[in-house]
Amino acid sequence: MTDVTEAMLRPSEDELIAAYFAPLAGAGAHGLLDDAASLASAPGQDLVLTKDLLVAAVHFFNDDPPGDIARKALRVNLSDLAAKGAEPLGFLLGLALPQDWTADWLKAFAEGLGSDSAAFACPLLGGDTIRTPGPLTISITAIGAVPSGGMVPRGGVAAGDHIYVTGTIGDAALGLKLRHDAAAGRSWTQALSAAAADHLRRRYLLPEPRVALRGSLRRHARAAMDVSDGFGGDLAKMLGLSALSARVSIESVPLSAAAREALSLEPRLIETILTGGDDYEILCAIAPADRAAFEASAAADGTTVTRVAETFDGGQGVLFQAPSGEILRLEKLSFQHF
Amino acid sequence: MTDVTEAMLRPSEDELIAAYFAPLAGAGAHGLLDDAASLASAPGQDLVLTKDLLVAAVHFFNDDPPGDIARKALRVNLSDLAAKGAEPLGFLLGLALPQDWTADWLKAFAEGLGSDSAAFACPLLGGDTIRTPGPLTISITAIGAVPSGGMVPRGGVAAGDHIYVTGTIGDAALGLKLRHDAAAGRSWTQALSAAAADHLRRRYLLPEPRVALRGSLRRHARAAMDVSDGFGGDLAKMLGLSALSARVSIESVPLSAAAREALSLEPRLIETILTGGDDYEILCAIAPADRAAFEASAAADGTTVTRVAETFDGGQGVLFQAPSGEILRLEKLSFQHF
Known part of the structure; x- marks a missing residue:
């Protein structure tokens, strides 16, 4: 060759x-x-x-x-x-x-x-x-x-379902922002440790598809989708198909150590984390009675999953709640292609 | 809407x-x-x-x-x-x-x-x-x-098989050349009748996939492929997989009335016809014993098929024979993407 x-x-x-x-x-x-x-x-x-x-x-x-x-x-x-x-x-x-x-x-x-x-x-x-x-x-x-008939749909979430997400959110969007902001000389990029910078850049360059979870999703998830256009926007899309809402406590969103370090240097990066694209983690809706079984199954798959919200009826969409109890207003919930 | x-x-x-x-x-x-x-x-x-x-x-x-x-x-x-x-x-x-x-x-x-x-x-x-x-x-x-197992392959032609092609060859390549040559003011494009010009342009713009023939191909063809990169080159590719050759009498290649008219105005267009791309006709190899059944089946499909060659052993590739008996040397047998 x-x-x-x-x-x-x-x-x-x-x-x-x-x-x-x-x-x-x-x-x-x-x-x-x-x-x-x-x-x-x-x-x-x-x-x-x-x-x-x-x-x-x-x-x-x-x-x-x-x-x-x-x-x-x-x-x-x-x-x-x-x-x-x-x-x-x-x-x-x-x-x-x-x-x-x-x-x-x-x-x-x-x-x-x-x-x-x-x-x-x-x-x-x-x-x-x-x-x-x-x-x-x-x-x-x-x-x-x-x-047959086993494809996990995006729609079909029910009120009261619990929303889980795999891995950590925001790393890839921070990795992309790091490349842009470093070129622009922004201070958080200079203060960030080399290990954190490497982690974030790597997560943008090469996503980790959560293939190990596929069996658990088939057995336990009512609905699922991957997070490609941003956590907030993709969750809103999934819930929107079923006319449901969810309140997400920002503290519950799983962050990597690198993302936490970046956030401590520049608190406004929370918007990038919650709405930026390229996570390629999986969002899924689990019925209350299935939570324990799903969590055990995901652990057996070696895949970290975190509960981030519970759904409820109504057209409020996705609300992000800060530790203070304040509802965060985000400019846009996801990366727009157009 | x-x-x-x-x-x-x-x-x-x-x-x-x-x-x-x-x-x-x-x-x-x-x-x-x-x-x-x-x-x-x-x-x-x-x-x-x-x-x-x-x-x-x-x-x-x-x-x-x-x-x-x-x-x-x-x-x-x-x-x-x-x-x-x-x-x-x-x-x-x-x-x-x-x-x-x-x-x-x-x-x-x-x-x-x-x-x-x-x-x-x-x-x-x-x-x-x-x-x-x-x-x-x-x-x-x-x-x-x-x-199951019924996909008609490109390889698998046997020596002695007859090569058929659907429809007519060269129209689309002439339609494309017409657009270029008309812009350059070449004489054949000005002498060509409006009906012929329309036909050739249309054949470039919108191919006619020979979907009606699919059953006949499954039943009777030893090998088949569509002609997208040029009749000569694609036939050479099909035969090359089986280390076979074929002599194609140029008179046997099916041409539309429009292509014949263009050729009468500019004899050098024969090279465009035999080697130009975008025909989207189907080439297939039929065993001698299957010829009559294939022809009847294609006729029942409403698809015109024309026998253009018989294959033989050896590495001569595709030879085009002019009515004079002379073997035509073509610069290249097909459109090259690279």
């Missing part, structure tokens, strides 16, 4: 597929030599299909390591599958390469992709590679499976 | 999905309100998955009618499914909108997409909409089904 790579500075489409992507191909991919992939369906199974697009300078930085860009593109899709309770079966990769792509860049991209494809048991099934006059654009379609 | 549209010059992502795309949603799409689509699998069935990316100013012109852009993006994927013998089940749409998108443009795009989605019984299942600093980029993943 190395010889092939070094011999071709700019391989043709067929050459680059053979060199970089064919090694990632799963059973139904036909060595990426066909126009389509095939996937045998198992009786009693539903497929779960999700698709996310990522564009350079919008969803990642042009100079991020190519392997991490690839892994993030796959992981944001794996996060959707996990939130729906689905086991990954494979993915299709659409790649629009800018004019200045190089074989070295693509090799590193494919290596990152291959490493996560193996780690998450989600083989490459097919795709399309083209050139674009615009920025690098990655389109991944991930395919998963659940037992 | 009209009121909503007129009230919002630049709707949010959720608003535009609700206004334009939710009406196209199929059964497993959950009204496009969830993170993923679900698709029940039928026992005894394999899924067939294909993905094509299209970028403005590369795969279509910026000023092409938005509805036709959408229909082309769906049809090139339906063409892949048809070549594999698959019935469409649905599709996912990834849409990266440039900075200057308008609600009117998007409304027309969604109307075109909806019209073909209905015509080809291929509902929208989900997707992702983002903004890009680059050109409009469309990524469609189409999902189809075949009986």
Whole structure:
């Protein structure tokens, strides 16, 4: 492989597929030599299909390591599958390469992709590679499976359900803000410890899809979604489908040590934490009678889950309550794409 | 719907999905309100998955009618499914909108997409909409089904198989060349009849996926693929997988009346016809004993098929033979993406 790579500075489409992507191909991919992939369906199974697009300078930085860009593109899709309770079966990769792509860049991209494809048991099934006059654009379609009728929906939350979230909230948004604010010379970025800065940057660069929780979600969650556009806004979306509200005590929102350190340096970062995007944690609604079983099941999965709210009827949406009892007014609840 | 549209010059992502795309949603799409689509699998069935990316100013012109852009993006994927013998089940749409998108443009795009989605019984299942600093980029993943093990492969042609092609070859490439050459004032474009010019332009703008042939391909074809990168190059790819060659008599290649007219005005256009892209016709290999049955079956489907070659062992690739007996040397056998 190395010889092939070094011999071709700019391989043709067929050459680059053979060199970089064919090694990632799963059973139904036909060595990426066909126009389509095939996937045998198992009786009693539903497929779960999700698709996310990522564009350079919008969803990642042009100079991020190519392997991490690839892994993030796959992981944001794996996060959707996990939130729906689905086991990954494979993915299709659409790649629009800018004019200045190089074989070295693509090799590193494919290596990152291959490493996560193996780690998450989600083989490459097919795709399309083209050139674009615009920025690098990655389109991944991930395919998963659940037992028939078992996809965990986003809607269907009931009044009185308890809302849980995995992991910690706000790290990725702080990691992104850190990159911008450090460039602007803002003081909190200079006072932040190197370990905290590394943690936040890493959480933006590479989300951790909560795949281990998928079985627990299927067994116990009434509804679930992944937090991609911001904790507050995504919770509001989930509750809005069922015309429910929730009061979230800000103290209950799980924060990493790094986020706590940043917040102690700049209290206004609470807004970034509660409304910024890219967490890729999972929000879910658990019926009161299922709480103990869900918590035990999540612990067995090795996934930290934290109860952040209880839902109630009415159109108040998501209210954030400060330790003082004051209801915080947030400018907007989530990252807006448009 | 009209009121909503007129009230919002630049709707949010959720608003535009609700206004334009939710009406196209199929059964497993959950009204496009969830993170993923679900698709029940039928026992005894394999899924067939294909993905094509299209970028403005590369795969279509910026000023092409938005509805036709959408229909082309769906049809090139339906063409892949048809070549594999698959019935469409649905599709996912990834849409990266440039900075200057308008609600009117998007409304027309969604109307075109909806019209073909209905015509080809291929509902929208989900997707992702983002903004890009680059050109409009469309990524469609189409999902189809075949009986278990029934996907028609690209490989597997045997020596002595007969090669057939649907419809007519070269129209779309001539339609594209016509747009370029007319702008450059080349004489053949001025001498061409308006009817011929319309036909060629239309064939570039909107391919006709040969979906009616899918059953005949499943029953009779040893191998098949759609012709997207050029007749000569795609045939060479199909034969190359089986280390076979074929001699194609140029007189046997099916041409439209419009292509014949263009060729009579400019004989050098034969190279465009034989190697240009965007035909979206189907190439297939039929065993000698199956020829009569395949031809009868295709006729019953209402699809014109033409025998263009017979395969033989050896690494000569695809040879084009002129009426004089001379073997034509073509600069390159297909459109190169890179």
